[in-house]
Amino acid sequence: KTPVSNEGYENKVVGDNVEILPFVNEKMKEEGILSVTKLIENKTDEIPMDDIKFTFVLSRKNGDIYEAVKNANYVIALGDSESTYKTNEAGEFQIKGNQTALFRELKQKETYKVEEKQTNVEYTIKTEAQEEVLEKNIQFLYTNEYTPKAIDLYLKKANREKEGIAGAKFTLYRDKELTNAIASYESETEEKCMIENVRAGTYYLKETQSPKGYRLLEGVIKIEITREEGTGKLMVKINEKEYGQSEGNEQIQIETKKVGENDELHMVVYNDKNFWIPITGGTGMYVLIGIAMIGSIGALVALRKKVKMEH
Template sequence: MSDKSTSEETFTFLLMDHMKKAWSNAKYVLYDSVSGKRVDDVTYTTDENGHFTLKANETAMFLGIAPGTLYDVQEIVKPGYIQKTPVSNEGYENKVVGDNVEILPFVNEKMKEEGILSVTKLIENKTDEIPMDDIKFTFVLSRKNGDVYEAVKNANYVIALGDSESTYKTNEAGEFQIKGNQTALFRELKQKETYKVEEKQTNVEYKILTNPQEEQLDKKIQFSFTNAYTPKEIAVYLKKINRDKETLEGAEFTLYSDAEMKNAIASYTSEKAEGLLIEKLRAGTYYLKETKSPKGYRLLEGAIKIEIIREEGTGKLLVKVNGKTAEQSEDEQIYVITKDVGESDEVHMIVYNDKNFWIPITGGTGIAVFIGIAIIGCVGVLLVLKKRMRKTHI
């Protein structure tokens, strides 16, 4: 605690591996942060969702983890408290286990302000998939006027980040937004008035578990809202062909989660028919690199950046290839199959290879021109995602 105080309250933390998945069954022991002595003789483990708990002035020391291991750790927001250190609600990211013990401090401060209405967003996660940090949740603030509630327009609220704060306003409909693991603080509302906060369903992966809450503002109101996170997974399918629309076998690909291409998450070798590159993928940014081309064909130069995005509110799947948004129509070279919550959506994609003596023209008709074996030049190769091939190629 920022004031060095102790209490019997517990604070919950989340440990993640290098793929940002919940790290379950990680062993740790407890130390007293002041005396440096073991709290007890028990060896604890994180639960199936990567969670562990600490009281103020306790330290968890994790055991048996090899140097070089990547991990993330964050604190789950506790209503009535503000996280002062680290300043990001995402906690400590991309940490590497070294030969020496590294201490990662989390410092909290108890809210002591009067006349405040706070709204905290919590996520209940029952899988090893970690909710996405950039998802915003929409709420409506209203004040009781007689027998009806009216939207509170242009009300100031802040989101605290360490020792700093960012200030926002509700819109004309009384709406405001916060991310998971954040708290919105309203300091300028009228006392002795009754307020209601209701969450709007804006994302297919987050089911609202909390009913609208209302209470008279008498010094302090602390509302918290919980969503159940059910990841909408994605299966990616790949087909390898040449410019004559003939399927090519033997091309080898690796899919990475980082631009530096250090974290490989799947490998694939092309076959006669379209094949499953990877299943249970989340929306995010990935990099596809061809590591071996079919005999007689040029290897793709560099990696292809694939951005899979879920549209806020609708949950619609959008795809960008090397920064360009792919059209979602029958005539374009991509298609997506969207399924119900709990089932995997599908992205189907086609990758072209060109023979050593073919140079495709980008733009225009897209007709490949025979240049001759003696000419060596840059070959433009692109990734295209398509349900039905067109005659023209971008």
């Protein structure tokens, strides 16, 4: 068994003399072995992330109820070596895909149950909780189906009064050079889905036409979409600024939906009004120039009278 006490091993200061620190292990009694193996079923062309961890709960039957098995030692084989861990106060332990957790110190003739918790939105649990009386060995096998979750990107154009405006045209690109276009979008007054089934990744949004009477957005909006390790929740960066699951944020809203539903990213892009009068025809242009000239002549006449009066 692993040493129970850490006494004598903590807060050691290295000096000139070599100090021997004995780690004493007791011989393990003849107990049962409970193994939990995680398998991933992937029917897609995408490769799942290797660092995703899956959470299980180990409990033992006590009368008519199950109680969490706290601080139970378990090992995970890594090549030719093993790493030792403990369950937490809730009886939880974690393993990755294609790994096996071995509990070698559990009492025999007891009934144990293992149940997986739904923590990652891209992995559907296909195995229900399993329970069995421990007699020598128990082998529990759990399978998850990997289904990459897509994201629906919603875009709303608005003025500074937060009113929806129409007439803006956007293009979504996959590269910062703006050569690999994914889709184009023209805004309407109501919020509308820009593009469906976007995967996690980095995108670049460029306004190619502004609404009438509004200035064209300068530069490109960089959108970085990732997923939180372990949970798969959406994490988004807009022009290097991070946003989480943002209830109450009027400009950026992120919604991680349940398994089987697309997640959603909602964005509000504001446009400022022009500071000049839009000119749409030759006649209007000459009228505007004439008004400007008359105004200038009037100002010069007034200034000349003022100068004469002072003399």
